[in-house]
Amino acid sequence: MIEPLERAVKELKRLPGVGQKSAERLIFHLLTRDEEEVDRLSQAIKDLSTRVNRCKVCGNFSTGDKCDICSDSQRDRSKICVVSRPWDITKIESTQKYDGLYHVLGGLINPIEDVAPGDLSIGKLINRAKSEEVGEVILALEPKTEGESTSMFLVKKLRPLGVEISQIAQGIPVGRDLEFTDKATLGKAFEGRRDI
Ligand SMILES: [Zn+2]
Known part of the structure; x- marks a missing residue:
């Protein structure tokens, strides 16, 4: 394979779920498209690193200091x-x-992977929860071991603030990421959230 192709395949293979075969297929497909289309794609990818920031309030993706939701x-x-x-x-x-509103922790407490509470955006959450206008904090973390222990840690930190703490209903199968939970199930989980 000539150098530019080899390099493109190598980069694509770094992506999750992309192996040698699918990387080659994508590259060969791109080579058949016109230059303008390929440029649009490369610009869109480039914009991910140059135009997408994190919201300074909640940690959501944003093109400015504050995300659309905040x-x-x-x-x-x-x-x-x-x-x-x-x-x-x-x-x-x-x-x-x-x-x-939302708050992005940036991960879950996980001693095996060396993720400690200090690595997550927990201090910021506590500060936000201290604000007068905040009455309820809803925990929507994955119902797997790390999610559960992170939720427990947060409850301990939030309880003294006198804010209401609830958790989305556990209709979500254990070990499932929110990402793979279907819309209807997640919607029900929200409606059925309970105080903890
Ligand atoms: Zn935000």
């Missing part, structure tokens, strides 16, 4: 839903069952 005056500012990753927000938004 800047939206229609959102219920008394509720903060805690998720581990920004794409969980997209998933929850698609259910249209939630109108509050």
Whole structure:
């Protein structure tokens, strides 16, 4: 394989779920497209690193300092839903069952992978929960071991603040990522959330 092809295949193979065969297929496909289309794709990918930031308030993806949700005056500012990753927000938004704000932890506490509470955006969450306008914190972390232990840790930290703490209903199969949970199930999980 000539050098530019080999390099493109090598880069694509770094992506999750892309092996040698599918990388080659994608490259060969791109080679048959016109230059403009390939340029559009490469610009879109480039924009991911140059135009996408993290919201300074909640950690969601954003093109400015504040994400669309934090800047939206229609959102219920008394509720903060805690998720581990920004794409969980997209998933929850698609259910249209939630109108509050979010907070992205940036992962889950995981001693095996050396993720400690200090590595996550927990201090920031505590500060936000201290604000007068916040009345409820909803935990929407994956119902697997790390999610459970992170939720327990957060409850301990949030309890003294006198804020209401709830958890989305466990209709989500154990070990399933929110990402792979279907919309209807996640929507129901939100409606059926309970105090903890
Ligand atoms: Zn935000």
